Amino acid sequence: FPVTIGPTGSVQQQNGALCVGYGSGSSNQGTKAVAIGFLAGQNDQGSEAIAIGNISGRYTQGVEAVSIGSYSSQTNQGNYSIAIGSYSGQINQGSLAVAIGHRSANTSAGGYSVCIGYQAGAVNCGNYSINIGTQASQTNGAANSICINALGSVLNNTTASSCRIAPIRAITGNISDNPICYNPSTYELTYISGGQAGSFNIDGTDIVTGK
Numbered sequence: 001f002p003v004t005i006g007p008t009g010s011v012q013q014q015n016g017a018l019c020v021g022y023g024s025g026s027s028n029q030g031t032k033a034v035a036i037g038f039l040a041g042q043n044d045q046g047s048e049a050i051a052i053g054n055i056s057g058r059y060t061q062g063v064e065a066v067s068i069g070s071y072s073s074q075t076n077q078g079n080y081s082i083a084i085g086s087y088s089g090q091i092n093q094g095s096l097a098v099a100i101g102h103r104s105a106n107t108s109a110g111g112y113s114v115c116i117g118y119q120a121g122a123v124n125c126g127n128y129s130i131n132i133g134t135q136a137s138q139t140n141g142a143a144n145s146i147c148i149n150a151l152g153s154v155l156n157n158t159t160a161s162s163c164r165i166a167p168i169r170a171i172t173g174n175i176s177d178n179p180i181c182y183n184p185s186t187y188e189l190t191y192i193s194g195g196q197a198g199s200f201n202i203d204g205t206d207i208v209t210g211k
Helices: none
Strands: 003-004 017-018 026-027 034-036 043-045 050-052 058-063 067-069 073-077 082-084 092-094 096-101 107-109 114-116 123-125 130-132 147-148 163-166 180-183 188-191 200-203 205-211
Touching: none
Parallel strands: 003 017, 017 034, 026 043, 034 050, 043 058, 050 067, 058 073, 067 082, 073 092, 082 096, 092 107, 096 114, 107 123, 114 130, 130 147, 147 163
Antiparallel strands: 180 188, 200 205
């Protein structure tokens, strides 16, 4: 049986659902869904979804989705997605996406995207993108991209299928200092141990090809 605590005025609340707080789960709350807080999960909360916090998951929260924090996943959270933090995943978070941190993936987060940190992937982050750190790909993060940011300021990655990491420490020396290499076939990041680096060509700052 559904459980209601507070003036929710629930309509079509399904079996096993729980709503606590004014207006929570008040219209079409799914089976075994949980809505706790002012207007949490108010309209069309999916089955086994969880919305905790004021106005969390208010409009159309997907099946087995989770939103925790004020205004988290307020509107249109996709199935199986997670939003933790105030205003995280607030508007149009895609399915199977993850947003952790204040205003992370705030608006139009792509499906399968991962955004961790304050304003990470905040606006229009692409499908399958990974954005970690404060304001990592804050705006228009590209699909299938990676952005790791510890600059203390915005770092956007707007190029699909690319990786941006900052900062990286500069050192003095030469090629014998174990340069980094990348294999585009196996996607593996490796380094050349001392004594072997001379077999690589260098173009200014980048390793161009291995022999």
